[in-house]
Amino acid sequence: MCTPKAMQITIKETARMCGGKLLCGEPQKIISSVCVDSRQAQPGSLFVPLKGERTDAHIYIPAVFTAGAAAALTQEPVDGTTATGALISVPDTAEALQKLAAAYRRRFTGPVVGITGSVGKTTTKEMVALALSARYQVMKTQGNQNSQVGVPLTMFQLEPQTEAAVVEMGMSQFGEMARLAKIAAPQFAVLTNIGVSHIENLHSQEAILREKLHITDGFVAQSILVLNGDDKLLAGLRGKTPFRTVFVGTQPWCDYRAEAVRSEKGAMHFVMAYHGGRIPVSLPVLGAHQVTNALAALAIADVLHVEVPAAAKALSTYEPLAMRQQIHQAGHITVIDDSYNASPDAMRGALNVLCSFPHRRVAVLADMLELGSVSQEAHRHCGQYAARAGVDVLVTVGTEAATLAQGAAQERAELPVRVCQTNAQAIAALKGLLHPGDTVLVKGSRGMHTEEIVSWLLAENC
Incomplete structure (x- = not known):
């Protein structure tokens, strides 16, 4: 990500605000944006290379200077004589980014x-x-x-x-x-x-x-x-x-x-x-x-x-963001795309929305992640809630969501339930389940990528 060109601070000010030391470059040159993605570097940018689990972005410092970046932070030893932009040495680039942001906000x-x-x-x-x-x-x-x-x-x-x-x-x-x-x-x-x-x-x-x-x-x-x-x-x-x-x-x-x-x-x-x-x-x-x-x-x-x-x-003019309870009319079915993320509270809220629709209601619910020791109980309770709320067909996706299916079956044994492990299996199940007039809710944690199911529903029925 690279911020808009909203800033107007000098390289010298930047070094002071983030607690760094200017190794080389023009102190009075202006920085107008900050980026952590080297591909988005542009003239006037300050590049902040972050160390990730797989990649150390310091390797992209030469590339951002080629793209015209004004400066870069570094926590690694570098040869400033070869740099074509300003280099600011800091103990930790992530902490320096936060210090700089805090100082800029105070303005x-x-x-x-x-x-x-x-x-x-x-x-x-x-x-x-x-x-x-x-x-x-x-x-x-x-x-x-x-x-x-x-x-x-x-x-x-x-x-x-x-x-x-x-x-x-x-x-x-x-x-x-x-x-x-x-x-x-x-x-x-x-x-x-x-x-x-x-x-x-x-x-x-x-x-x-x-x-x-x-x-x-x-x-x-x-x-x-x-x-x-x-x-x-x-x-x-x-x-x-x-x-x-x-x-x-x-x-x-x-x-x-x-x-x-x-x-x-x-x-x-x-x-x-x-x-x-x-x-x-x-x-x-x-x-x-x-x-x-x-x-x-x-x-x-x-x-x-x-x-x-x-x-x-x-x-009164509010519009929901993508994948957050967006309602699409796809041919003869209605799709509620709530695929961005999921938690027990959000799952219950989405089920309430689904069950406010008058026709046949199909819930496609995937794993809710990062719930630790309460995961099984949370999934089971959501399954029970889905059955009580009035879902007509339930499709679950993922290992944890299988417990959700069990909870639904315990609450309403006659409820049609399909248990799937993958999005592809869920799509295959939906091909034989959907009827004209159905309303379909799709929801799951971000890591489950349930937007793949939404994309199929929209492509298949539009």
């Missing part, structure tokens, strides 16, 4: 909103940015660049015209959120929920909550944390935080509360009750979980002095 004086949670981070980020766009020029995380590399690169997208920033922040290991908080320094934050994603590494939901709360490490007196009041663990924080906290959800005590929630013609409709009164809201997506995401977006908009009716109007 921005507008509000920064951090978004985290086990499920719904990207969707909530998109909704918050959309709601804020009713008043501000907003910079937001592109896609799901929410990692130890993605968040720093996001910071470099801040431009002189940026008035507010919305930054998605993800973590899967102890200590990661604290590092991201130092980089992004959000003064406002949204915590969507606490599920079991990454519980293999973090061991318990309580530990996940503690880690995600590090998003508030840089909070100041005016900071506000927005929490999902329908989440049991988050609701337990009422009155227990050292900073202002507002709750969104359906509970009667929530500061921003959804009432009269209904789905109709592919959209969610509700009334938001809040301190300013009551306002109708319409979202062109399905799923009760989307209502909570929208409430968080409207709460942040209200906190940052956006007129709530204007923010609600902006949300």
Whole structure:
């Protein structure tokens, strides 16, 4: 990835900001973008070579200079006499990238909103940015660049015209959120929920909550944390935080509360009750979980002095991102593409969307990864939930999902279930299962590549 040409800092400033030493090159030359992919280097770029499991990107430093890059970081001994651009020596290129991003972010004086949670981070980020766009020029995380590399690169997208920033922040290991908080320094934050994603590494939901709360490490007196009041663990924080906290959800005590929630013609409709009164809201997506995401977006908009009716109007134009509950009409069937990722909470939400459709409902569900010791129980419970929710046909894909099939069969022995190991087997099974008028949900963890099934469904039926 290479950031847009939004920056204007000298090589000398860059070396100081990242704690490095300029080995060679012109100190006053301008850096206008940062990249970690050598193929995206361009004139004005700073190349940050990262060491991966398979490749040490330092080998691409000559290539980026050939492409016109202005400078490169290095943690390896190099011969600066052969370099055609500036070289900055640092102890660790990944840490230097984060230091540089943190220093660059401190130049921005507008509000920064951090978004985290086990499920719904990207969707909530998109909704918050959309709601804020009713008043501000907003910079937001592109896609799901929410990692130890993605968040720093996001910071470099801040431009002189940026008035507010919305930054998605993800973590899967102890200590990661604290590092991201130092980089992004959000003064406002949204915590969507606490599920079991990454519980293999973090061991318990309580530990996940503690880690995600590090998003508030840089909070100041005016900071506000927005929490999902329908989440049991988050609701337990009422009155227990050292900073202002507002709750969104359906509970009667929530500061921003959804009432009269209904789905109709592919959209969610509700009334938001809040301190300013009551306002109708319409979202062109399905799923009760989307209502909570929208409430968080409207709460942040209200906190940052956006007129709530204007923010609600902006949300009425929301469009889901690729592979996130996108609904396609493919010939005589409807396809719900939710293939980007999966966790137990997200799986249940997707099943609710599927079962809101009136015709024959086919669920294609693949492994949910990184669940550790709770994996079998989580898959079994999701299978039981699918059977109770009203799925008419269930196709599972993968080793772990076989337990999901068992849970469904335990709940409803007559439910037609096909157990597959691969996407190719699932496609073969679907060829003999699908009828005109069916609605098909496809969902699984990113590593299962269930978008292959979606691609076949769309190609086969369009």
